[in-house]
Amino acid sequence: HETQGGPGVVHGMLDYPEFYKVGVSHMPHDARLMSASMWGDMYEGKSRTQSGFPESKAEKLQGKLLLMLGMLDTTVPPASVFRIVDALQAANKDFDLLLLPNMEHWFSGYSTRRGWDYLVQHLSGEVPPNEFRLSGVFGMD
Numbered sequence: 001h002e003t004q005g006g007p008g009v010v011h012g013m014l015d016y017p018e019f020y021k022v023g024v025s026h027m028p029h030d031a032r033l034m035s036a037s038m039w040g041d042m043y044e045g046k047s048r049t050q051s052g053f054p055e056s057k058a059e060k061l062q063g064k065l066l067l068m069l070g071m072l073d074t075t076v077p078p079a080s081v082f083r084i085v086d087a088l089q090a091a092n093k094d095f096d097l098l099l100l101p102n103m104e105h106w107f108s109g110y111s112t113r114r115g116w117d118y119l120v121q122h123l124s125g126e127v128p129p130n131e132f133r134l135s136g137v138f139g140m141d
Contacts, residue, residue: 010065011054014060015060017060017063020063021062021122021123023066024066024068024119025068054083054084054087055083055087056087058087066114067081067095068098069081069098070103070106070111072102073103073104073105074104109133109134113132113133113134116128
């Protein structure tokens with residue numbers, strides 16, 4: 001689950017690869033691509049964390065990572081996740097990417113289920129129920 005204001009999952013997996021073995025990142029964004037009106041001077045002249053931006057340490061990825069992105073997201077530009085994708089590819093790292101063409105900024109029942117399925121599969125080694133339908137999750141029935 002992402003932290004407010006940044007790609008917490010991605011940073012965690014790259015900063016502490018020996019600890020985090022599986023991550024699901026929904027809307028990983030890059031503050032450098034966010035409008036000043038959205039963030040003000042929160043990130044002005046600063047790196048996202050003390051250790052820098054995720055693409056600068058992509059070679060450290062060791063675990064399983066699922067990146068999800070709603071392609072209609074007007075808050076997080078798709079280029080944010082594509083920078084990470086490009087860096088992971090350049091570092092020859094395996095990862096999974098789920099593009100959601102008609103999804104905006106928020107989670108959906110589908111993206112929640114896919115994230116949970118990924119965690120169940122890679123943390124417990126169990127096969128999640130096929131096409132399990134979540135109801136009542138983020139207003140989705």
